[in-house]
Amino acid sequence: MLTAILIMALGAVILGAALGYASIKFKVEGNPLVEKIDAILPQTQCGQCGYPGCKPYAEAIAEGEADINRCPPGGMEGVRKLADLLGREVKPLDAEEKPKQVAIIDEQLCIGCTLCIQACPVDAIVGAAKQMHTIVESLCTGCELCVKPCPVECIRMEPIPEKIDNWKWKYPVFEIKPVRRAA
Amino acid sequence: MLQQLFKFKGGVKPATNKAPSVQAPIGIAPVPPLLVVPLHQSIGGQPQPLVAAGEHVLKGQRIGAADKWVSAAVHAPTSGTVIAVEERITAHPSGLPTLSVVIEADGKDEWIERQPLDYASLEPEQVREILRDSGVVGLGGAVFPSHVKTEAAKAVPMEELVINGAECEPFMTCDDLLMRERPEGIVRGIAIFRDLLKPKRVLIGIEDNKPEAIDAMRQAVEAVGEDFEVVGVPTRYPAGGAKQLIRVLTGKEIPAAKRSPEMGVQCFNVATAYTAWRAIAFGEPVISRIVTLTGNVEQARNWEVRLGTPIQDVIKLAEPKADTNRFLMGGPMMGFDIPDLAAPVVKATNCLIAGSPKLFPPPAPEMPCIRCGACAQACPHELQPFELYWFSRARNFGKTQEYNLFDCIECGCCSYVCPSHIPLVQYFRFAKSEIWTRERDKSQADAAKARFEFRNEREEREKAEKAERLARAAAAKAAEKKAAPAETTASAEPATAAPVDAEAAKKAAIAAAMERARQQREAVQPKNTDGLTVAQRKEIAEIEARRAPLQAEQPTAPAQAPDAGGQQ
Structure with missing residues (x-):
């Protein structure tokens, strides 16, 4: 009985020490979600979202304070990516896309x-x-x-x-022609 | 020795349509009155113009210098006057303009002083520089600067040098005619590449539907006394793709992440070898190329055309038929519609095809993909075009990359066999350029972020430095004050505390500034005291003496008032 308790206690101490060590050694600085959001934002640092730069906006999104549709330079594509990342609903952009x-x-x-x-x-x-x-x-x-x-x-x-350097092949679109039926 | 051949998977056998353009020998196209030479004609850097409007240039004079290692020079195709260095439409699917040198020919066609060199006496590095400065690029159509490809990988010994004379695209015969008519130049050019790369074997791969070219090349190899092996490869599109030809001749498969020298093999086009020889042995830079004019024309033929000749001038030589409605640059499989015939012939222009509704019927309407898998069977790179198609169509670009979109060489086999007439390659091109744009945007965003962060850091640092400087100045002031028998002990106290925090430092700085201002005010002398008589000075001294006790009283009076207020 005593041995069992001792073994369990020893196990608890060892595992606790391992966990304690890991929490110091592998400590995550800051919110990793902020980094991921920041990576999606276009880094124009324009402040059109109402925050002084992309990082603060990313922080606000991570905190749940800000909506994901307030970055006009990121466009709808950015909104879609943020919605994907955060599992939120895609919303139309809060401003016009330029x-x-x-x-x-x-x-x-x-x-x-x-x-x-x-x-x-x-x-x-x-x-x-x-x-x-x-x-x-x-x-x-x-x-x-x-x-x-x-x-x-x-x-x-x-x-x-x-210009030729930034020119892109267009999405293949084909005209849909109405079918002419013989009268 | 019988060469063992390997196979690549997939491929198609479209009608070759090569016969009409091989009837006549290579013609020399006339020099047009006006040439437009785009500066950017190769993969890599953008060559910078070396000439300005109004300058006279000679044939072969360098007009655009390579700006970095992966870049190639551009030369004046004839002598004449530069009338402009401006944006002009180029032979590109976009139909957009690019920086070009516009030359008005003077008709003399006067060469610059050419310097024939014996490359055996040159360092390999010098040879590479000559190739770069002569504008030698891959003339198969990819226009990759050749000098870059003449460096063997350090760790891997170069085993095979593959020379590409397969020319698998239908209609195209420019390499075929070049091999028939100028095989010796090609063989000597191959020798240059051989001496730079030092491979164990040199294999010249030619599709077996060109027996004349194979014979001519064999004879030339013998005549020059080289040990190159001329190998006929089975005619199957795209046997002329670099990776396919390497696979057929050596059995080596080049993975996407590796360059061919890392597998001990390198590949050059026959026309590239020819221009390399002209550049070194004759000092003639690349100013012309062989262009096949074919399709819906009366006179299908190959012409040696000066680079920069407007395409509309070139096609007149072939006499297009009346019902011609479009022109393609490149072959029917990989080429594109020329958006504007004012565009010039460039180093990549291997073939110009006149198209008519009869020759190239308009594409049948796109039908839904039925997942028959015909495209996967035809794909020479063993990709799954139908999967790539779904993901490209849905703009799911991450997935397209997982399915190795960038291994696609856009050969068009999948579109060719698709029973639903889906223009698969167009979807892949779209996906590729979207991915490139995204990558460019991403790297720009990263750079902007780095700059923004650096700027913030710098501002913080500057603020801190300023505060520190002010605090130090204030402290110095305070120390000075302390040293003097101080009546202003009150102002000295915040000054000693200043280094601790910026706020206090600021206050101290303000106090110090006010103190300085007061001292200055006191120090100011009324200006009318100069040049006075002794009697007047004595009078002033008396007045000052009377004023002094009054001044001593004055500061104490206001000082007492707030004290009294504070006590109440």
């Missing part, structure tokens, strides 16, 4: 105030005080955050044109 855009500075008008540089979340604008600024197109995420701060309204958004 094609991918890029910001362009009218360099004739730019006064070199650096306000857009401060606003750009991904450091895609090059320039210095009282010097002309310009946007590094390949880095621009099209978040539109630089448009508002500009005091001389010299920044405009332009949809990215289709």
